[in-house]
Each structure stands twice: as C-alpha cells, then as structure tokens.
Amino acid sequence: MYRRFAEGEVRGRSAVYEGLALGISEDPGVLALIDGLPVARRQPNLLLAAVRFLGGPVEDYPAFREWVTAHWPRLHTTMLERRTQTNEPGRCATLLPVLAGLPQPLALIEVGASAGLCLYPDRYRYRYDNLPPLGPADGPLLACRTAGPVPIPERPPSVVWRAGIDLNPLALTEPHGGSMEWLTP
Ligand SMILES: C[S@@+](CC[C@H](N)C(=O)[O-])C[C@H]1O[C@@H](n2cnc3c(N)ncnc32)[C@H](O)[C@@H]1O
Structure with a gap:
C-alpha cells in the first residue's frame, strides 16, 4: 500500500x-x-x-x-x-460547465462537503487551457487542461444559497488544534 x-x-x-x-x-x-x-x-x-x-x-x-x-x-x-477529509476545490473546474449551464440562480447542497471548499464554485477563478480566465479577479486560480468538446462557460454560476452535509463537518474557524491545523499542517 x-x-x-x-x-x-x-x-x-x-x-x-x-x-x-x-x-x-x-x-x-x-x-x-x-x-x-x-x-x-x-x-x-x-x-x-x-x-x-x-x-x-x-x-x-x-x-x-x-x-x-x-x-x-x-x-x-x-x-x-482523525480522518483524512481532503477537500479538492479543483473539482469545481470540472463541475463549472454543468453548473453554469443550469437555469440560474442556483441553490447548492453538497453531500460529503468536508470543510465545504467545493461549495464556492462562484468564488474561484478558472483558466481552461489558454483561454482568458473567468471568475472574480481576486479568486484563487484553478488552471484546467481540457480534452474533447467541453462547453466552456462564459460566466460563473450565480449561487444564492449553499449548504454542506457531512458525517463530520469541519469548521476552518475552529481554534488551535482544530480543523485548520489538521487540514493544513
Ligand atoms: C474526500 S472528502 C470530499 C470533500 C469534498 N466533497 C471534495 O470533493 O472536496 C469526503 C467527505 O465525505 C464525508 N462522508 C463520507 N460518508 C458520508 C456519509 N455517509 N454522509 C455524509 N458525509 C459522508 C466524509 O466525512 C468526508 O468529509
């Protein structure tokens, strides 16, 4: 292993x-x-x-x-x-074309959200291949290489409500010794 x-x-x-x-x-x-x-x-x-x-x-x-x-x-x-409860915000780059193609605005519920970092697809900045980035200018950049006919969105989705469900929800604001230290030791 x-x-x-x-x-x-x-x-x-x-x-x-x-x-x-x-x-x-x-x-x-x-x-x-x-x-x-x-x-x-x-x-x-x-x-x-x-x-x-x-x-x-x-x-x-x-x-x-x-x-x-x-x-x-x-x-x-x-x-x-403790458990490994990785968050992979990079997954938002693959979800974005679907979310942006739905009727707007959106309410999101994520099952197995961990600390909820994938509940903010509208807060990241995305760069698909060499296209101009989309999303808020100050958002963390997610660079994504594509293959095949990907429907690249023109703008991020509009999210007006979001909630995460988890067996062990993590709060990044917990004080010393809490989730933040565990996730980013
Ligand atoms: C690997 S993390 C993924 C986090 C996030 N979805 C992402 O993609 O970045 C999986 C999460 O699912 C949660 N989980 C596992 N089984 C679950 C269940 N039956 N109901 C709710 N949450 C569950 C775990 O506690 C963990 O936080």
Whole structure:
C-alpha cells in the first residue's frame, strides 16, 4: 500500500511524501506498528498527516523513523481520532460547465462537503487551457487542461444559497488544534 502510494499517487507531486512512503514500505519495524491499526486507518496520507500535525520530522527518513517509533502511542491515538477529509476545490473546474449551464440562480447542497471548499464554485477563478480566465479577479486560480468538446462557460454560476452535509463537518474557524491545523499542517 505504501509503495503504491509512493509510486502511483505522490511521485511527481511530493518528493517528501514519496521518499517517506518508500522508506516505510521497506521498513519491517514501522510496517509492524502500522499493522496494529484497523485496516481503514493504515492509509499513508493519514499517517503522514498525523506526523506533520504532531510536529514530527519529514525531511529525512531515519529521523522520521526514529520519531515515529518513539511517539507511536500519540501517533496511534491521532490516527484513530482523525480522518483524512481532503477537500479538492479543483473539482469545481470540472463541475463549472454543468453548473453554469443550469437555469440560474442556483441553490447548492453538497453531500460529503468536508470543510465545504467545493461549495464556492462562484468564488474561484478558472483558466481552461489558454483561454482568458473567468471568475472574480481576486479568486484563487484553478488552471484546467481540457480534452474533447467541453462547453466552456462564459460566466460563473450565480449561487444564492449553499449548504454542506457531512458525517463530520469541519469548521476552518475552529481554534488551535482544530480543523485548520489538521487540514493544513
Ligand atoms: C474526500 S472528502 C470530499 C470533500 C469534498 N466533497 C471534495 O470533493 O472536496 C469526503 C467527505 O465525505 C464525508 N462522508 C463520507 N460518508 C458520508 C456519509 N455517509 N454522509 C455524509 N458525509 C459522508 C466524509 O466525512 C468526508 O468529509
């Protein structure tokens, strides 16, 4: 699982995570600790996020390994308490043509919203291929490469109401130790 994560998911995106996951995949001692977790909690990104959340070193495998081994009880508890609840606002670039093509204005409900960052498709700025960007000038830019006949919208949708539903909704305004630190350690 850790080798697949290194080679298939983070290679070319995070050299640090790739190096750590490869190190773990060849380390029987650390793998034995991970094996003590329930199957659903053995995820590489959960372990790596928990180490960063707790302030462990991530730049060098031997230091990482030593820290993980020494702090395993705390790490274990964090991995049982927390979940990976990634938000991928980039998905808004693929939803935008559909949302913009519907009768306006829109009310949005997202099931599985996590912290709700995909509930703001009207607040991002989009650049499809080399076309001029659309969306608010101060919005975070989502660059998107297309293939095939994509109906590129002329303007963002008009959203007048939005709500998120989640088993464990995250609030980015929670104080220290809350969702913000977990999502962006
Ligand atoms: C990977 S996150 C995706 C967040 C967001 N939709 C996105 O695409 O960026 C999946 C979310 O679904 C939530 N979830 C999983 N099962 C659910 C259920 N049965 N009902 C409501 N939310 C659920 C999880 O708590 C998590 O926050």
